[in-house]
Amino acid sequence: MAEKNEKDLIGFDPLAWMNDGDTESSAQNDNVDTAHTVDTEQVALAEQKEELDTVIVTEAAIESDLVEGGNSQLILDSTLNIQNVSHLYEQLLVLLEGQDKIEIDASSVVTVDTATLQLLIVLKQSAVKLGKEIIFDFPSDKFIESAELLGLAEMLEIDQAAAGFF
Amino acid sequence: MADRVVAIINQKGGVGKTTTSTNLTHALAKAGKKVTVIDLDPQGHLAVSFGVINPNRPGLDEIMLGDADITKMLVPVRENLQLIVAGPRLQQIEQLSDGGAKRGDLLRKALHENLNDQDFVFIDCPPSSGVLVANALFAADEILIPMTSDFLALQGLSHMMGTIKRFEKVLNKKYKLSLVMSRYVTTRRISKEVLSKMLKYFPNQVLFTVIRETALLAECPSFGKTILEYRPGSRSARDFRSLAKDFLEGKVM
Numbered sequence: 001m002a003e004k005n006e007k008d009l010i011g012f013d014p015l016a017w018m019n020d021g022d023t024e025s026s027a028q029n030d031n032v033d034t035a036h037t038v039d040t041e042q043v044a045l046a047e048q049k050e051e052l053d054t055v056i057v058t059e060a061a062i063e064s065d066l067v068e069g070g071n072s073q074l075i076l077d078s079t080l081n082i083q084n085v086s087h088l089y090e091q092l093l094v095l096l097e098g099q100d101k102i103e104i105d106a107s108s109v110v111t112v113d114t115a116t117l118q119l120l121i122v123l124k125q126s127a128v129k130l131g132k133e134i135i136f137d138f139p140s141d142k143f144i145e146s147a148e149l150l151g152l153a154e155m156l157e158i159d160q161a162a163a164g165f166f
Numbered sequence: 167m168a169d170r171v172v173a174i175i176n177q178k179g180g181v182g183k184t185t186t187s188t189n190l191t192h193a194l195a196k197a198g199k200k201v202t203v204i205d206l207d208p209q210g211h212l213a214v215s216f217g218v219i220n221p222n223r224p225g226l227d228e229i230m231l232g233d234a235d236i237t238k239m240l241v242p243v244r245e246n247l248q249l250i251v252a253g254p255r256l257q258q259i260e261q262l263s264d265g266g267a268k269r270g271d272l273l274r275k276a277l278h279e280n281l282n283d284q285d286f287v288f289i290d291c292p293p294s295s296g297v298l299v300a301n302a303l304f305a306a307d308e309i310l311i312p313m314t315s316d317f318l319a320l321q322g323l324s325h326m327m328g329t330i331k332r333f334e335k336v337l338n339k340k341y342k343l344s345l346v347m348s349r350y351v352t353t354r355r356i357s358k359e360v361l362s363k364m365l366k367y368f369p370n371q372v373l374f375t376v377i378r379e380t381a382l383l384a385e386c387p388s389f390g391k392t393i394l395e396y397r398p399g400s401r402s403a404r405d406f407r408s409l410a411k412d413f414l415e416g417k418v419m
Contacts, residue, residue, distance in 0.1 A: 010317055011358040014324035015367045073401070105401070107353055138380065140353050 004162045072099040074142075080116040088116065092123050100132050106158070107138035112146045121155055167204065167282040168284035173306035177329070178322030179293035182348030183207075184311040185383055187290035189402075190217040192392040193410035195247035199285040202240065204250045206273075206302055207292035208257040216243040217390025218251060227253030229274040230301070236280050244392075260296045270300035277305055295329055297306050301331045309341045310413075312348040312377075313364065315357035343368070344418075346409060347376040365419055375408040 005037045017071050072095045077084065104120075127134045139147075147153040174187050184207070191203045204226060205212035213219070218241060226232035226240075230248070240248040259272070273289070281287055288310075289302045303309075307328065313319055334340055345368055351357050366371050377383075377400065386396035393402045411417070 005270065009359050010320070014317075014321040014362065015327070015363060017324070018367050073399075107351075110353075127284060 005061055028030060052111070061161055072101070073103040073105060073137075075107075076109050078110040079110060080112040082113060082115045085113075085115045085119055092119070096123065096127060096132065100137040101135070102127070102133070103135050103137050105137045107145045109140045109143040112143055114150060117150055117152055118158075121152055124156060167279065168281045168287040168307055169401060170285070171277065171287045171289070171306045172308040172310050173291055173292040173302040174312065175299065175326070176311050176313065176319075176322065177288075177293060177295045177326050178298070179309055180312075181293075181319060181322075182213045182236075182377065184215060184290055184347075186301055186310070186312045186346060186348060186377070187212055188290055188387070188391050189383075189406040190266045190410055190413065191247060191286075191288050192394050193315045193406045194286060194413070195244055196347040196394060196407075197410055197414070198246065200246050200283060200416075201286045201288065202248050202284050203288045203290060204273075204280055206256075206289050206298050208252050208298075209292070210252045210259075211387070212290045212373045213241075213249060213251040214390065215387040215392070218243065218249060219390065223251050225251035225253035225256075227255035227258070229276045231255055232258055236276045253310070255363075256298070256386065259298055259301070260294070269297050270304050273301040274305040278317065295325075295399055299329075301335075303330070306339070307339075307342065309343050311343070313345050313360075315347060315360035316350045317353070317356075317360075320360060331355055340372060343371055343411070345371055346372055346373045349379040350376040351379050357392045361419075370418050372419045373412045374419050375405055375410060375412050377405045377409060393415070 074095060076088075080088070092102075101156060124134050128164060136143075136158045137154060144158055147156055147158055174183050174190075176183055187203055191201045195201045206226065210221060213225075215221075224234070224242075225239050228235050229239055234414060236250070239250050243249045261267070277287065289298050291302045310332060311321060311323065311326065321389060330341060331342070336411065345364060347361060347364070350361075361372075361376075380400070380402045382397050382400050382402050383393055386393050393400065393406055397403060
């Protein structure tokens, strides 16, 4: 049975029996070397995790693309602060100029400062004046918490967005 | 029989089997593949997801319990995509007590020498481990397991793998196994930990694209639309288009 590591969120490993040494019970892939040592597995796992993290980070960084129907989507970074607010401002200006509807994915946000929230409020107000639409998709708990703390959740309409996400 | 017969299976409920069946098959059909999808779940949710809402419409039940010709039960639901609905009597299969081992062979026999023009037949399985799922495992050569990133899903997968291994032993065949991370919440640490477990035990078998959890995927069945129709520009639609590409190309993590 797998041992519990205090930092892990998974205690008992229900799949541990699959690597019990019985070739019939080992992993399913024909390419799997059943004589794999624990060390090589751990190295491979670490590499796969690293690769996955890279994919996720890269995706978050580049996923500001036009979508069908003239809408546009922007995925916010995990950390939003004064250091990167100007870059975000430029991105939003371009989107606001060219699109009627902007979807902002806030699911990855871990920290957001007042400068960024102010920018988003201004964006929302500007959009309303121009008859355009700004939607916050999948706001993270931290994003909602920060907006609520500053009393901006209602203005950003993220309370409605959060209700649709489970 | 079709080139590839794929059972979308997981004994645990709520992991995204029907969502995957609906949207992956539509994405493949839109990519030009000829696809038939079979609703093996007596709840009939797959049909509803495609906008076929007549609960009394006969389908797989009459094929498996009666002598209906499978080719007469095909419902064209989209271009390149046809559906076989579950039918109101499908639940009765689970209660079949005569016929012994033959009960598990009903679907395989129905597919035999039929649907030869299809690139894929997908079977959307019920969240159970009874006779219906046995029929899917008899009929399929490939298994696609949608997995959510929580502990109970891992526990369910362990059970599932035990079932699959028993079938492999009895039927003397080896399934091509793929897994897809479904309802994935990128901001949760446990999501990554479960994914790490998957990569550890199923190397080269977890499809590269994860299907992220969104409200849109929960909304579209009520409109009888796939995500590719409901919100074609959404990230969920992109996820499924990308997953279809992975599935065709065998792209894994």
